Amino acid sequence: MKTNILLALTFLFSPFFPLDSREAKDGTEPLEKESPIITRTIDVTKTFREFPDLVGYWNTSVQKAPAPIVAQVAEKHLGKAKITRCWLNLDEMWDYRDREFEYDFKLGVDKYKEIGEKFRESWDWQVESPSTFYQYMDAFSGSSEEIMLTIRRYERDVLDGKLPISMEDWKMVFKKGLKHYKQKYPNIRYVEVGNEYAGKSFMDGTAEEYFTFYRLGSQAVAEINSELGLTGDDRILVGGPVVTGHILDKIDKFLGFYAQEPKSNRVLDFIAWHDYHKNIEASYDRQAELEGLLEKHGLPTDLPLFMTEHDPYHYSDDKPEYHFQNAAYLPKSLYFTSLKSPRVKIFPWVLFHNREIQTKFMWFSGPNEVDTRETEITTLPLGYSMQFLSMLKGREVEVNNIVDGKDMVLATVEKDRMVVEAINYAGERKVDLRLKNLFAAFPDKKGKQVQLKAYVIDNVNNNTLEKDAKGVSLQPLSVQEITLTDELALTYEGLEEKGMVLWELVY
Incomplete structure (x- = not known):
């Protein structure tokens, strides 16, 4: 030894x-x-x-939902989260065949696998989990000051026209679901519309197609705020375009579409994107770059800026050295971004995921049963690295x-x-x-x-x-x-x- x-x-x-x-x-x-x-x-x-609190912005995944205890373990060892990013898949909550809502659905149940007309999105690598959506949200809402909810799915189905789902249906489902969860979890503060729209395993859409859904989602958020009388810090904030790859070009297009909207229809409270596998020098100046794009389109330059997924290195293989590489370089990325772009808040990927495919990004590992105990959870090198950062106060x-x-x-x-x-x-x-x-x-x-x-x-x-x-x-x-x-x-x-x-x- x-x-x-x-x-x-x-x-x-x-x-x-x-x-x-x-x-x-x-x-x-x-x-x-x-x-x-x-x-x-x-x-x-x-x-x-x-x-700064560099570890206060957490990412979860419902591709394999974490055991509820993971939220408590993270809070115990890292402190309470400023914001935790959670996920709402519309096709899990609402079934187009009977048009019924199931708000406390069991996560990851693939009820569409025999339906060829249904766009698969990320279903082929989603794992059925023992937890329900309420159990998932109860855990992370309780361990976080605020929740960011990423709402997605059914977009490609609407565009393809193979299923009886209209644009109006999509907005109705988005709005009714979000309104219900906001009433149950008042600390839902931020909403991302969609996720990496150009990805083949996500929406597989164009910038213009995405903006159509952003418009619907932002309208739904504005209506919920009005109907529930939400003001000040209680109001839901909505943002996008939640892109990765050629980030500045995609955000530029998104802002171009947005700037053309009638001012009475505009709702954009924050910018969100994902940065993976880039030199730190290429991503730590995002604040100035995005302020420049906002100014170019005549928009306020002081919007909150959220890098809602990030790891310095993003390999498909899983090797021990990749764990230590991200564990060492993520603090550097978080730290220098906090100096050069202090308004950018980074949500590293990810607290917990499917160990078979994404161990190298995980902070914690273990069973994902509802009754999993703290003693069954293991902290991985990234998690320990984040514990180091959390000790700096x-x-x-x-x-x-x-x-x-x-x-x-x-x-x-x-x-x-x-x-x-x-x-x-x-x-x-x-x-x-x-x-x-x-x-x-x-x-x-x-x-x-x-x-x-x-x-x-x-x-x-x-x-x-x-x-x-x-x-x-x-x-x-x-x-x-x-x-x-x-x-x-x-x-x-x-x-x-x-x-x-x-x-x-x-x-």
Whole structure:
């Protein structure tokens, strides 16, 4: 078994000198894209913002619906979600053959598999689940401040004309279903109309065809708001076009159609899209790009911006290294986007899915029975990586990082706590971080005992990909009681490529 010297703890009583003689004007050392050692000098008194909640936007899937306990596990280990994205498939809730609504339908029951005229969409890879829609929504509504509901299906059937479903029917089903669920789950705040309309396994439509349904869906939302007297933060917000691939071109077309609508018919409260498998430099500037498109079409440039699906790497195969690749690079994508495009909120894909086809994107794994217990749920590397990010709270400390660099170091301070995380994107390297001015940041803790915990995520530590490996909570590699000094070195020998190390000081 591989072993590492986790922590070399050094108390520095002599004046601290920069590690690099090419000292920058702000007193921090300049960075190279790749160096033999991951090193930073961190003045803990220099902070510049409240650290954003980068893990507060969750994605679910009903292709294999999660057990209700997953919502509780996620809340316990990541904190309550700001927004959770849930799904409503219209052809599960409403059957065109008897025109009856079943609001608490069992998820994933393929009642159309013998009907050749029915467009399949994603039915061929949807798994029947034990949970009902109410059980699914009860769980995630309870663990989230707000819900985003993605409403889809029947669009291609309407366009093909093979089934007795009209545009009016589609709007009626959309409206009646959403109105019912909004009354049952008042924290439904956002509605996406459709999902990746150009995809062959989704609507398989054109931009113009999609906009026809967006118009109907947005009209339905406006009518529900009026009929229920919803105002302010209670009002349902609607957005689109929920696209992937050639994102800016597709959003440009969508906004062009929208701008041509009579102003009395316009309802667009947010922009939504999906970014997969792109260099971070290609996606972290979305705010400026989308503001430019909105301005081009004479529309308000301050609309909320939601990247409602995202992973840095999107492979079809499933290999252990792909898990660690996304686990290491997703924090980088979330972090740099928060700096360059602070109004963009990212919903990484995905809390739970069908392990046979999408394990590499999942945060949690386990049975999806209604009565699944917490002890049966396993946190995967992405989930543990998100737990690391969730531990960063309070004021963010200034640390040099560059978007195309081969490592990233983050640090935050609170009244009685400090967290430092380092991620390695190159070959195995030593981590050598120097903290200074701890007494100025924590004056009442000078010379007192504090607890220092260290955690690692790599092929050896907190790796639940191994056969029979289980665990939902991060396991610390060391826990020490130390006397706080003004300057402190945190050192880790041999951090693997795509490995992560985190230190938590509790005062």
